[in-house]
Amino acid sequence: MTHLENDIFLRALLRQPVERTPVWVMRQAGRYLPEYRASRENAGSFMDLCRNADLACEVTLQPLARFDLDAAILFSDILTIPDAMGLGLYFETGEGPKFKHTIRSRADVDALPVVSSGDLDYVMSAVRTIRGALAGRVPLIGFSGSPWTLATYMVEGGSSKDFGTIKRMMFSEPDVLHALLEKLADSVISYLNGQIDAGAQAVQIFDTWGGILSPTDYAAFSLQYMKRIVAGLKRENEGRQIPVILFTKNAQFNLEKMAESGADALGVDWTVDLNKARELVQDKVALQGNLDPSVLLGSKATIRSRVAAVLESYGQGPGHVFNLGHGITPAVDPDHLKVMVDTVHELSPAYHK
Amino acid sequence: MTHLENDIFLRALLRQPVERTPVWVMRQAGRYLPEYRASRENAGSFMDLCRNADLACEVTLQPLARFDLDAAILFSDILTIPDAMGLGLYFETGEGPKFKHTIRSRADVDALPVVSSGDLDYVMSAVRTIRGALAGRVPLIGFSGSPWTLATYMVEGGSSKDFGTIKRMMFSEPDVLHALLEKLADSVISYLNGQIDAGAQAVQIFDTWGGILSPTDYAAFSLQYMKRIVAGLKRENEGRQIPVILFTKNAQFNLEKMAESGADALGVDWTVDLNKARELVQDKVALQGNLDPSVLLGSKATIRSRVAAVLESYGQGPGHVFNLGHGITPAVDPDHLKVMVDTVHELSPAYHK
Numbered sequence: 001m002t003h004l005e006n007d008i009f010l011r012a013l014l015r016q017p018v019e020r021t022p023v024w025v026m027r028q029a030g031r032y033l034p035e036y037r038a039s040r041e042n043a044g045s046f047m048d049l050c051r052n053a054d055l056a057c058e059v060t061l062q063p064l065a066r067f068d069l070d071a072a073i074l075f076s077d078i079l080t081i082p083d084a085m086g087l088g089l090y091f092e093t094g095e096g097p098k099f100k101h102t103i104r105s106r107a108d109v110d111a112l113p114v115v116s117s118g119d120l121d122y123v124m125s126a127v128r129t130i131r132g133a134l135a136g137r138v139p140l141i142g143f144s145g146s147p148w149t150l151a152t153y154m155v156e157g158g159s160s161k162d163f164g165t166i167k168r169m170m171f172s173e174p175d176v177l178h179a180l181l182e183k184l185a186d187s188v189i190s191y192l193n194g195q196i197d198a199g200a201q202a203v204q205i206f207d208t209w210g211g212i213l214s215p216t217d218y219a220a221f222s223l224q225y226m227k228r229i230v231a232g233l234k235r236e237n238e239g240r241q242i243p244v245i246l247f248t249k250n251a252q253f254n255l256e257k258m259a260e261s262g263a264d265a266l267g268v269d270w271t272v273d274l275n276k277a278r279e280l281v282q283d284k285v286a287l288q289g290n291l292d293p294s295v296l297l298g299s300k301a302t303i304r305s306r307v308a309a310v311l312e313s314y315g316q317g318p319g320h321v322f323n324l325g326h327g328i329t330p331a332v333d334p335d336h337l338k339v340m341v342d343t344v345h346e347l348s349p350a351y352h353k
Numbered sequence: 354m355t356h357l358e359n360d361i362f363l364r365a366l367l368r369q370p371v372e373r374t375p376v377w378v379m380r381q382a383g384r385y386l387p388e389y390r391a392s393r394e395n396a397g398s399f400m401d402l403c404r405n406a407d408l409a410c411e412v413t414l415q416p417l418a419r420f421d422l423d424a425a426i427l428f429s430d431i432l433t434i435p436d437a438m439g440l441g442l443y444f445e446t447g448e449g450p451k452f453k454h455t456i457r458s459r460a461d462v463d464a465l466p467v468v469s470s471g472d473l474d475y476v477m478s479a480v481r482t483i484r485g486a487l488a489g490r491v492p493l494i495g496f497s498g499s500p501w502t503l504a505t506y507m508v509e510g511g512s513s514k515d516f517g518t519i520k521r522m523m524f525s526e527p528d529v530l531h532a533l534l535e536k537l538a539d540s541v542i543s544y545l546n547g548q549i550d551a552g553a554q555a556v557q558i559f560d561t562w563g564g565i566l567s568p569t570d571y572a573a574f575s576l577q578y579m580k581r582i583v584a585g586l587k588r589e590n591e592g593r594q595i596p597v598i599l600f601t602k603n604a605q606f607n608l609e610k611m612a613e614s615g616a617d618a619l620g621v622d623w624t625v626d627l628n629k630a631r632e633l634v635q636d637k638v639a640l641q642g643n644l645d646p647s648v649l650l651g652s653k654a655t656i657r658s659r660v661a662a663v664l665e666s667y668g669q670g671p672g673h674v675f676n677l678g679h680g681i682t683p684a685v686d687p688d689h690l691k692v693m694v695d696t697v698h699e700l701s702p703a704y705h706k
Contacts, residue, residue: 164650164684171651171659214623214645216662252605253629270567276606292567297517298524306524309569331517 001239003136004201009071010139013202013243013265013286015319021311021348022070023341024141026247026267027327028063029075033334035062046091047083050076056126057133064138066334067341071138071202074130074195076123078145078206081187082154084115098158103151104165106173109180115187117194124198131199142200144192146207146248147184147229148222151177163212170221177221185225189232196234196242204245204267205229211250211269218254223261230262245288249326259284270325274313286319291340293324296332300339307343316351354592356489357554362424363492366555366596366618366639368672374664374701375423376694377494379600379620380680381416382428386687388415399444400436403429409479410486417491419687420694424491424555427483427548429476431498431559434540435507437468451511456504457518459526462533468540470547477551484552495553497545499560499601500537500582501575504530516565523574530574538578542585549587549595557598557620558582564603571607576614583615598641602679612637623678627666639672644693646677649685653692660696669704 004010009022030036039059043049050056060075079097083089088100103109117124131140153159155166155177169177192203210222226246235242246258247267258266259281268277268289277287295306307322314320322344328337357363362375383389392412396402403409413428432450436442441453456462470477484493506512508519508530522530545556563575579599588595599611600620611619612634621630621642630640648659660675667673675697681690 162647162682164647164682167645167647168650168684171648171655211624215626215629217645250603250624253625271564271603272606273568276568292520292570294515294517294520295524297521302524329515329517331521 004139004240005136006070006138009321010202010240010243012318012321013245013288014241015264015283015286017318018352019349020352021314021320021322021344023322023344024069024071024073025063025324025328025337025341026073028067028069028073029059030328031330032328032332032337033062033066047077047089050080050126051122053122053125053129057129060126060130061133067338068345069138069341071141072130072134073141073204074123074127074143074200076126076143078143078149078208079153080120080123081115081144081184081191082150084119085112085187087154096159097153099154102157103154103180104169106176106179109176109183112180112183114183114190116190117197120191120194123191124194127195127198127200139201140199141202141204141245142192142195142198143204143206144188146205146210146222146246147181147188147225148213149207149209150184150188151180152209154180163209170217181221181225185228185232188229192229193232193234196237200242201237201240202243202245203233204247205263207246207248210248210254211252215254215257218248219257222248223254223257226263227261243286247288253280255280265319265321267323268325274310274320275315278314283319286321287314288321288323290323290325293326293329293332296324296328296336296340300336303336303339304343307340308347311344311347311351314351316353318352320351322348357492357593358489359423359491362674363555363593363596365671365674366598366641367594368617368636368639370671371705372702373705374667374673374675374697376675376697377422377424377426378416378677378681378690378694379426381420381422381426382412383681384683385681385685385690386415386419400430400442403433403479404475406475406478406482410482413479413483414486420691421698422491422694424494425483425487426494426557427476427480427496427553429479429496431496431502431561432506433473433476434468434497434537434544435503437472438465438540440507449512450506452507455510456507456533457522459529459532462529462536465533465536467536467543469543470550473544473547476544477547480548480551480553492554493552494555494557494598495545495548495551496557496559497541499558499563499575499599500534500541500578501566502560502562503537503541504533505562507533516562523570534574534578538581538585541582545582546585546587549590553595554590554593555596555598556586557600558616560599560601563601563607564605568607571601572610575601576607576610579616580614596639600641606633608633618672618674620676621678627663627673628668631667636672639674640667641674641676643676643678646679646682646685649677649681649689649693653689656689656692657696660693661700664697664700664704667704669706671705673704675701
């Protein structure tokens with residue numbers, strides 16, 4: 001087993017006893033940090049930053065220098081796979097990600113290659129570089145977008161308000177969409193196994209848009225493919241288990257079905273109380289979350305009381321990883337995040353006695 | 354009691370027996386109808402259409418000429434109250450509603466007037482005109498935005514992606530936000546009672562953005578004020594009960610608390626199965642919903658099978674009003690909506706035996 005100074009994040013994901021609740025933050029390497037903005041400016045485009053292993057490593061480590069976090073997460077984008085499939089990912093200022101080519105028909109899907117980890121060497125290289133730089137301080141999380149979430153961007157061509165194009169496909173040509181989701185699931189399996197081989201010690205699947213579906217459609221078009229991925233992943237490396245986290249934003253009642261997916265842990269957003277979520281998942285999985293990221297825009301006193309409420313909502317015992325319910329936003333003052341992290345450290349030992 | 358040919362919508366909201374499940378559609382008078390687009394073009398701006406009682410009546414009745422609907426809904430906008438408060442509502446093409454003036458401070462809130470139904474004469478006039486034109490065919494629904502939802506637009510200045518400005522206020526100056534919500538609740542009470550006096554036979558409160566809040570914040574910043582409104586409304590007119598519907602998009606677990614609000618019915622979006630929702634509300638209220646509006650973009654066979662699934666999910670007995678889970682979108686073919694309405698008529702009697 002390789003050296004790991006602090007493994008409470010991995011233990012909590014496996015519902016093993018810990019001394020305090022581990023904490024990390026989605027998008028912890030990001031625009032709210034002035035040092036990130038400086039690195040980003042030096043890099044050129046956002047994708048240039050992702051493609052340069054040394055720069056990706058530099059920004060991955062930045063939040064760990066400021067805050068007492070229990071995990072690092074690979075700096076990359078969820079849309080690397082469709083980009084590697086040839087869709088031409090680009091970013092327009094203030095508009096989010098876009099693709100030059102969209103997927104609209106059976107012929108478009110048939111023409112798409114399944115990609116493997118070898119097609120995303122720059123990501124594997126970043127993982128190796130970051131693992132080296134971390135030197136066993138905390139574990140490194142790898143990640144991918146879920147097939148459904150990747151498909152929304154590929155079909156819509158970017159972000160969407162009502163997802164009319166992919167839903168039209170779903171309700172009129174479901175077989176075409178299933179064919180696309182199958183190719184994506186196979187690609188994600190290879191991609192995440194590649195990250196695990198390169199040194200990722202846990203992986204998270206981001207299903208940002210699963211929550212816009214009815215429960216029936218969620219099961220058929222999102223969860224089904226995440227289950228397939230979970231079943232295809234290496235679950236052990238370097239003598240340690242590799243925990244898998246599924247995060248569907250706005251999962252709500254779907255948490256019950258997600259708990260049967262084979263994943264070790266579920267990410268939960270702030271619109272569900274953790275005690276309700278815990279009831280739904282019946283201790284089959286660990287839970288990660290779930291402070292409203294906007295609480296960090298509020299007063300320090302509010303941050304402290306809301307952190308306390310999240311810890312209390314989960315309650316006693318193992319299986320909780322503290323996080324925001326979604327990514328940290330650019331307007332947050334880094335000192336406010338420090339208050340959050342420090343409060344988790346201060347208050348959480350009482351829940352692990 | 355005034356004449357009403359078809360009162361199954363009102364009876365269903367009160368959980369009384371009906372022969373079949375009533376059906377209407379949020380935004381049923383809207384851009385998906387070519388005759389609406391023609392009226393809209395003649396009117397000038399969207400608000401010109403709302404402010405002209407004859408034109409508002411014309412578009413209100415358009416969907417009833419095409420589809421066998423069990424209710425009409427006043428053609429208006431949810432943002433009439435902040436507009437009457439002096440914030441200067443306007444619409445930019447493709448960008449949604451905006452306000453010239455925003456509410457950001459205690460001084461801004463203090464300077465805002467509470468408005469009464471008398472300040473919104475054009476709406477009362479539209480209600481009277483539509484009631485006359487309906488001539489008792491089906492009931493007329495009046496409506497308002499919820500205080501929380503109105504406040505989001507007033508503070509953000511329009512639609513928002515992450516509601517950072519109002520959430521910053523919520524988590525740093527909650528008293529300022531509460532003062533705003535109080536003024537809005539008082540205004541909504543007068544506004545809806547005015548609509549009831551003018552002839553609205555049921556009212557719906559649209560809480561489009563309540564679902565972005567944690568359960569704790571939803572209770573404190575949205576539901577509390579809707580409860581206050583429900584308690585302040587006239588609940589009888591013309592010898593009939595006036596049912597009140599609360600619709601919070603993405604309400605999920607909050608449905609349980611909403612069922613205790615004093616409202617007669619709850620609108621439910623498509624991300625919850627109606628049988629789960631019915632379990633949560635324990636037959637304390639009727640339920641309205643909940644087909645994914647995007648199903649109408651799919652094939653007619655899919656529309657039929659999904660309508661059947663919604664009816665089956667609610668199951669036997671009274672207390673269901675069929676609707677979409679949110680407003681109908683402009684890209685829908687009107688013939689597809691006809692398939693939906695006709696399928697409800699065809700299949701629902703089996704659930705009321």
